Amino acid sequence: MSVRPWRDIVRRPSRQIMVGNVPVGGDAPVTVQTMTNTPTPDVRATVDQIRRCEEAGVDIIRVSCPDVESTAALKQIVRASRVPIVADIHFHYKRALEAADAGAACLRINPGNIGSSERVAEVVRAAKANGCAIRIGVNAGSLEKVLLEKYGEPCPEALVESALDHIKLLQDHDFHEYKVAVKASDVFLAVAAYQGLAEATDCPLHLGITEAGGLIGGTVKSSIGIGSLLWFGIGDTIRVSLSAEPEEEVRVGFEILKALGIRNRGVRVVSCPSCARQGFDVIRTVQKLEERLQHIRTPMSLSVLGCVVNGPGEARETDIGITGGGNGRHMVYLSGVTDHHVEDADMVDHIVRLVEAKAAEIEAQAAALEQAAE
Structure with a gap:
């Protein structure tokens, strides 16, 4: 790095x-x-x-x-x-x-x-x-x-x-x-x-x-x-x-x-202000995600971008990312790499599950490292 x-x-x-x-x-x-x-x-x-x-x-x-x-x-x-x-x-x-x-x-x-x-x-x-x-x-x-x-x-x-x-x-x-x-x-x-x-x-x-x-x-x-x-x-x-x-x-x-990068707790959301290019309702999606992810304490990053102008670039820098696409199908990024598509109707639930799974993975890795150090 x-x-x-x-x-x-x-x-x-x-x-x-x-x-x-x-x-x-x-x-x-x-x-x-x-x-x-x-x-x-x-x-x-x-x-x-x-x-x-x-x-x-x-x-x-x-x-x-x-x-x-x-x-x-x-x-x-x-x-x-x-x-x-x-x-x-x-x-x-x-x-x-x-x-x-x-x-x-x-x-x-x-x-x-x-x-x-x-x-x-x-x-x-x-x-x-x-x-x-x-x-x-x-x-x-x-x-x-x-x-x-x-x-x-x-x-x-x-x-x-x-x-x-x-x-x-x-x-x-x-x-x-x-x-x-x-x-x-x-x-x-x-x-x-x-x-x-x-x-x-x-x-x-x-x-x-x-x-x-x-x-x-x-x-x-x-x-x-x-x-x-x-x-x-x-x-x-x-x-x-x-x-x-x-x-x-x-x-x-x-x-x-x-x-400021001083202390991280929970999900750091990177999201756009939205515009006419957005492939989904960015504002409402971010509101729902912030509310449903309050229980996550593990530090991680999530990008929510409405279109492909800045979406792929931001997704490369975050743990999980989603970029708006056409016809109600949106690209999901994992660890900065394109991984799969998700439909509009399933998007919020799907991202929540991905974040929860990523949090569990990070916590398990941290526990294994701590155990190995002992």
Whole structure:
């Protein structure tokens, strides 16, 4: 295979921390996070939502803990979750203590917002005693008054200074198991802040464009912001913030990572926008395939092209491909080589079966290699 240096992404060196059993930073894979939006005391609804996110592949899930009823429910939620839980804490340090005791793998706090140095020390002691990491979450919408007075408005320098101030509070108490985010809804502001923070510290960075918007608009903003940072090697864990269901955030997160070749999960679909040359309804076909192939976790590629203009070329680069033909008969490619035809009526079912079979084949090969290595 040819070497493609223009595709290389060199990740920024960072320290590694553990969020539960998930490594973040260092040479660990970039993780995908989301956050529940159910009332936390409603354990059943919250766990049901976590299950959907787990099926989508989430690595870490954040749960808001604004009151004692939420931290009381957290123990059951942590026990039911298959992935580490981050407790989202604002202002009230006792919620952080309760969440740590309830089994949270990480506490999302701003140390400077929870009161005196003694309270910060209490939270640090609870985190150490329970093996919790801490995520410092700086947000352009809630910067400290003193920084707004100093800089006049939220700016990259203000976000970085806020983050470094919070970091010092933890370091003063000999706590180093932390990651940091400097989020903003403005893409330029967020990217510049992360670039500045990446130069100032070696801790893992949690990427996000906060309050990004709905499914389409938020996906675009997040892809530009998070994608550009990842492209330049910045970022160890990501959360796509959408006004949509949390599992959609997970899917978009993985699509960003897949587009950059950073991490592959499931089927990467290459498809055309369709035109008058299409031999079948490309748009509806892709919609059906994406829905029916969500259960596939094995990385592979599928090309769905409506005609022979670009179809054969794209099919050569994918595991499975289909190109539209005449009279309702379409060419199927396996491993880049023409293999057989399929009729319109059977096309979607046929492709699903091929993908499932290919996934089983890849998994069997991986298992055999692992067994041989042992």
